Amino acid sequence: MRAFAYHAPASLAEAVAILRREGPGGxxxxxxxxxxxxxKERGTVPRYVVSLxxxxxxSHVTFQTGRGLVIGSRASLTDVITNRDVRERYPIIVESAGLVGSxxxxxLGTVGGNICNASPSADTAPPLIALGAILRLHSDQGPRELPIAEFFTGPGRTALEEGEVLAEIIVPDPQPHSGGSYERYxxxxxxDIAVASAASFVILAPDGTVSHAKIILGAVGPTPLHARAAEAMLVGKIPSGGLIEAAASAAVSDARPISDQRGSESYRRHLINVLTRRTLTRAIESARG
Amino acid sequence: MAKMIVNVEVNGELQELLTEPHRTLLDLLRDNLSLTGTKEGCGSGDCGACTVLIDGRPVNSCLVLAPEAEGRRVTTVEGLAEDNKLHPVQTAFIEEGGLQCGICTPGMLISAVALLRSNTEPSEQSIRYAISGNLCRCTGYDKIVRAIEVASKRMKANAAIASH
Known part of the structure; x- marks a missing residue:
């Protein structure tokens, strides 16, 4: 590693002040x-590092009814995976965070870092988008909130502005008759790193129809992608095997995969069909309770 | 770049170490403290050869900047033996032939010890999962898994005797 200046501020206010003072290159x-x-390996040479x-x-992971789940950006993946509230109320987050690395x-790693690194294959991103998470970002201008769905702008690129730090990830309260599932291949x-992945999240109305559906695809585009055609197909209908098959096929057309060393474009399309079908089936089963 | 002091507890001893921010915890252990039991394999968090415990949790020391260890409690393979007596996991690795070239062994031992602290009766599957971040190119893993099983049984038996 090349040398850099190291800062370890004791507060968020101090952290964003350092970023403002030192400017680009941090x-x-x-x-x-x-x-x-x-x-070490990819030529990233920061002039300075601001450690959180x-x-x-x-580093907190807290749940409060009405406020939802709040994950501090410095909380480790293990802190999230082992948290009782997360295990009980947000199993899809546990499933995905448990797949990251060893x-x-x-x-060591954090959900916040997994998000800010903005890899198209980041495992925690599709579930958090599917759950409608909000990111609380801080700069020396103060805090702002951004839906995570609007955060990813390209591979390794995000809506974080110069001098901004992710402080918290906020996940809304679990809804009754809802269910979610994440799977990667x-x-x-x-x-290993996902060749393709899918997160499905559904809410069922009292009459058994789908009132809300989110299907987010990972590693098949420059950012996690919304399978909008598949979501639209589900809403207002009673889920059936045939409907799930049709939605899975629709999700394939929402994917924009490339061919690389992990898999070809056509293989990734095949995977999206299978992973959407499986995650949607499990999400609906869990929503029915 | 300016040197800095890092205060860290290593194997029960408080250390005050002079380093630079772009060095890693692995460098601190090997170069400042001559604790060369911890190995560098890939240097990028894939192989697990550099695994140490920080505050009881296994981590890749090659991915921890030296100043990030400030105020933390680090355990390396040199800290597993007590009173000159090998840890039961170390003994079991020797008896069961759980090592060949030895490069992965310190990291394997640390991951095994971390597992047995939280799970005294691990299944074969949970043993394999616990060491999934530790690569071994020699053994094919079977003898490592068996060594950890043997160690867990022996530790459980010893604990039962001690409680009587």
Whole structure:
């Protein structure tokens, strides 16, 4: 690694003040499991690093009815995976966070970092988009909130502005008669990166029809993608095997995969069909209770 | 770049170490403290050879900037033995042939010890899952898994004797 100046501010206000004062060329450090690899191997040479290590109140994972789940940007993947409220109320977050890297990586890495690194294959992104999460971003101008669906702008690119830091991820309260599921495909079971992934989240009305459907596809476009055609097909209908098949086929047309060393474009399209069908089936089963 | 002091507890001893921000915890352990049991494999968090415990949790020390270790409690493979007596996991690795070239072994031992602290009766599947972030190119893993199973049984038996 090349040398850089290191800052470990004790508060968020101090962190954003450093970013403003020092200007471009800085990187914010949470767990470091992506940033250090980029600095060692991929030519990322920050002039300075602002570590969130010493910032108080960024490592929390709290749930409160009416306020939803709040994940501090410095909370580790393990902090999230092992949190009782997350396990009980947001199993889809546990499923996806548990797929990131190894135990060693989960003990260092953060959900916040997984989001801000903005890899198209980031496992925690599709479920959080499907759940309608909101990001609380801070700069020296104060805080602002942004739906996570609007956060990703390209591979490794986000709506974070110069001098802005992700402080919290807020996930709305779980809805009654709702269910979600996430699945990715990797050739190996552990320590791999998704060839393709899908998150499905549905809410059922009292008459059994789908009142709300979100299907988010990972690793088949420059950012996680909304399968809008598939979502529209579901709303207002009673879920059936045939409807799920049709939605899965529609999701394929929403995908924009490329061919690379992990898989060809056509293979990824096939995977999206299978993963959408499976996750949608499980989401509906869990919504029916 | 300016040097800085990092205060960190390593294997029960408080250390005050002079380093630079772009060095890693792995560098601190190996170069400042000559604790060369912890190995560098890939340097990018894939192989697990550099696994140490920070505050009881296994992490890749190659992905931790040295100053990030400030105020933390680090355990390396050198800290597993107590009173000159090998940890039961270390003994079981020797007896069961759970190692060949030895490069992955310190990291494997740390992951195994972390598992057995939270799960005293792990299934074969949970053992394999616990070491999924530790790559071994020699053994084919079977003897490592068996060694951890043997260690867990022995530790459980020892705990039962101790409680009587």
């Amino acid at each position: 990187r914010v450090l949470a767990g470091g499991t992506d940033l250090l690899v980029q600095m 290590r010493a910032v108080a109140d960024l 135990h060693q990586i989960q003990n 990797t050739p190996r079971q552990e320590m």
